[in-house]
Amino acid sequence: MSEIVLFGPLTAPFTRKVVSALKLKKLPFELKEPQSPEDYLRWSPETGLLPAIEVDGTHAHDSARILDLLDERFPEVPLVAQDPKAAQSQRRLEQWAEAAFTFYWINYLRGLVDAEENETPPRHHLREEFAQRLDDLVNFLGGRPYFYSDEPSRADLAVWSWLEGVRDAVGPDVAEAVEARPALLEHGARVRALIDR
Numbered sequence: 429m430s431e432i433v434l435f436g437p438l439t440a441p442f443t444r445k446v447v448s449a450l451k452l453k454k455l456p457f458e459l460k461e462p463q464s465p466e467d468y469l470r471w472s473p474e475t476g477l478l479p480a481i482e483v484d485g486t487h488a489h490d491s492a493r494i495l496d497l498l499d500e501r502f503p504e505v506p507l508v509a510q511d512p513k514a515a516q517s518q519r520r521l522e523q524w525a526e527a528a529f530t531f532y533w534i535n536y537l538r539g540l541v542d543a544e545e546n547e548t549p550p551r552h553h554l555r556e557e558f559a560q561r562l563d564d565l566v567n568f569l570g571g572r573p574y575f576y577s578d579e580p581s582r583a584d585l586a587v588w589s590w591l592e593g594v595r596d597a598v599g600p601d602v603a604e605a606v607e608a609r610p611a612l613l614e615h616g617a618r619v620r621a622l623i624d625r
């Protein structure tokens with residue numbers, strides 16, 4: 429049995445993505461959550477960012493690289509489609525979703541800080557744009573159960589870990605915006621069912 433230790437805050441979508449991949453692959457692991465700022469650099473000396481992982485003594489950091497390592501070591505269940513074109517689209521969507529959600533999240537937080545400094549109500553000026561990104565996701569899904577495939581992939585885990593795991597992290601209306609899009613709601617339930625098995 430392999431020894432796997434995952435280091436990262438469970439509240440972070442990047443950590444949740446890795447947790448969901450470990451669960452999909454049915455791999456037992458120990459989770460160590462940071463208790464102080466020093467833990468970040470201690471557990472991830474290359475960047476100071478978490479998650480990081482130890483798999484039988486092999487260290488990796490960055491959630492995408494960690495998923496690569498897991499697929500290399502534990503090919504079942506695969507985290508990308510066998511078809512190279514679908515696999516490329518899934519990897520691109522993983523990157524796109526994380527870049528986009530991070531952007532909206534940072535802007536949302538900045539809006540809160542500005543509002544406090546100026547003593548004005550927060551302006552969520554990117555709210556409509558964010559809703560358009562959700563529509564993009566619905567389009568990417570098309571009629572399929574998972575992104576670009578009939579089987580789940582890292583793209584599904586990446587999107588799920590933001591929309592489900594941190595519902596209000598990219599703004600106050602995320603839960604409502606997702607609920608208004610049944611395709612995303614059903615996709616989330618499908619991914620959750622796989623992970624909770």
Ligand SMILES: N[C@@H](CCC(=O)N[C@@H](CS)C(=O)NCC(=O)O)C(=O)O
Nearest residue numbers: 440442468476477478479490491492
């Ligand atoms: N691209 C990285 C991003 C990791 C990341 O941004 N981690 C955040 C947690 S949300 C972090 O460690 N922040 C600590 C810091 O910025 O000092 C990944 O996919 O793992």
